[in-house]
Amino acid sequence: MVEAHIEVKGLRKEYGDLIAVDGIDFEVRKGQVFSLLGPNGAGKTTTVEILECLRTATAGDVKILGHDLSQSSKIKRRIGVLPQGFNAFDLLTVKENVEYFAGMFEDSVNTDELLSWVKLETRKKDLFKNLSGGMKQRVGIAMSLVNDPEIVFLDEPTTGLDPGARRDVWRMVRNLRERGKTIVLTTHYMEEAEALSDYVCIMNKGRIIVRGTPREIIRDHGGSPVAIVRGAGERGLQALSPNFPDCELTDADVKIPISNGRRVSEILNTLDNAEVHYDEIVIKKSTLEDVFLKLTGQEFKGGEEDEE
Ligand SMILES: Nc1ncnc2c1ncn2[C@@H]1O[C@H](COP(=O)(O)OP(=O)(O)OP(=O)(O)O)[C@@H](O)[C@H]1O
Numbered sequence: 001m002v003e004a005h006i007e008v009k010g011l012r013k014e015y016g017d018l019i020a021v022d023g024i025d026f027e028v029r030k031g032q033v034f035s036l037l038g039p040n041g042a043g044k045t046t047t048v049e050i051l052e053c054l055r056t057a058t059a060g061d062v063k064i065l066g067h068d069l070s071q072s073s074k075i076k077r078r079i080g081v082l083p084q085g086f087n088a089f090d091l092l093t094v095k096e097n098v099e100y101f102a103g104m105f106e107d108s109v110n111t112d113e114l115l116s117w118v119k120l121e122t123r124k125k126d127l128f129k130n131l132s133g134g135m136k137q138r139v140g141i142a143m144s145l146v147n148d149p150e151i152v153f154l155d156e157p158t159t160g161l162d163p164g165a166r167r168d169v170w171r172m173v174r175n176l177r178e179r180g181k182t183i184v185l186t187t188h189y190m191e192e193a194e195a196l197s198d199y200v201c202i203m204n205k206g207r208i209i210v211r212g213t214p215r216e217i218i219r220d221h222g223g224s225p226v227a228i229v230r231g232a233g234e235r236g237l238q239a240l241s242p243n244f245p246d247c248e249l250t251d252a253d254v255k256i257p258i259s260n261g262r263r264v265s266e267i268l269n270t271l272d273n274a275e276v277h278y279d280e281i282v283i284k285k286s287t288l289e290d291v292f293l294k295l296t297g298q299e300f301k302g303g304e305e306d307e308e
């Protein structure tokens with residue numbers, strides 16, 4: 001069994017009357033990408049900031065790399081943090097910002113190598129304030145790595161980034177994982193959690209409502225895949241209804257759940273025989289987003305729209 005880098009038992013955080021984290025348990029194993037996924041206010045940041053020794057818990061037991069949170073100086077040496085809404089010194093250059101952070105640790109990595117790794121080697125002398133959002137976030141990732149940490153906490157590393165910049169962050173997370181780092185990620189984006197994580201806890205209102213690998217969660221809580229016949233309209237519905245009584249028309253698309261051994265070829269044959277015109281057929285598998293909707297009855301209102 002791979003060793004646990006983080007162990008959380010009965011973690012609770014109250015802000016006055018508000019219960020932000022309501023007794024949660026989880027473990028993160030060495031080398032995993034572990035994601036806390038949930039809508040605004042779910043308690044993700046509160047949870048990770050307790051693990052980062054930035055906030056105190058109301059109750060619960062937490063061990064980071066074998067240490068209690070009371071041993072925060074030992075923990076802080078061995079973790080890296082990219083806080084939500086990261087910002088740095090606007091009037092320092094990229095390199096100065098990273099060096100400033102590196103200077104806080106007895107042992108730090110070579111900052112030039114780090115800046116090359118985050119693809120900022122040509123921007124080292126630029127003022128932080130003049131960088132794009134994606135570059136700023138890469139400075140933040142570089143800063144989180146100055147002490148060559150064993151665990152890296154990334155709190156919403158891609159919120160507000162365009163799709164290209166988001167993919168850059170994904171590549172870095174994957175590369176860190178290949179280097180054996182343990183990564184704790186929080187995100188609003190279901191797609192991101194699905195693409196990057198070894199293990200996901202979906203949080204809502206301070207609780208973990210479902211957990212597992214993305215595949216397990218979708219298998220256990222997702223619905224069956226659906227064939228969507230785009231543009232088939234009313235004619236499509238009439239043609240398909242006798243053989244597929246559970247098909248539905250939404251706008252001009254006919255949707256047919258394809259569980260129970262039903263084959264897509266049967267759908268195609270039915271459409272062909274009835275000479276129904278349609279634009280395309282897509283097979284949509286359940287996503288973590290469908291799971292969230294099913295479990296909570298709530299639309300998943302993450303940050304801004306996903307531009308992809
Ligand atoms: N310092 C604080 N004082 C009082 N309430 C707080 C404080 N920090 C967070 N909260 C509240 O605790 C709840 C959980 O907040 P938290 O920031 O942990 O959620 P989150 O899942 O990170 O949300 P987001 O996706 O918006 O970042 C929210 O209702 C929030 O308003």
Ligand SMILES: [Mg+2]
Nearest residue numbers: 044045046084
């Ligand atoms: Mg947050």
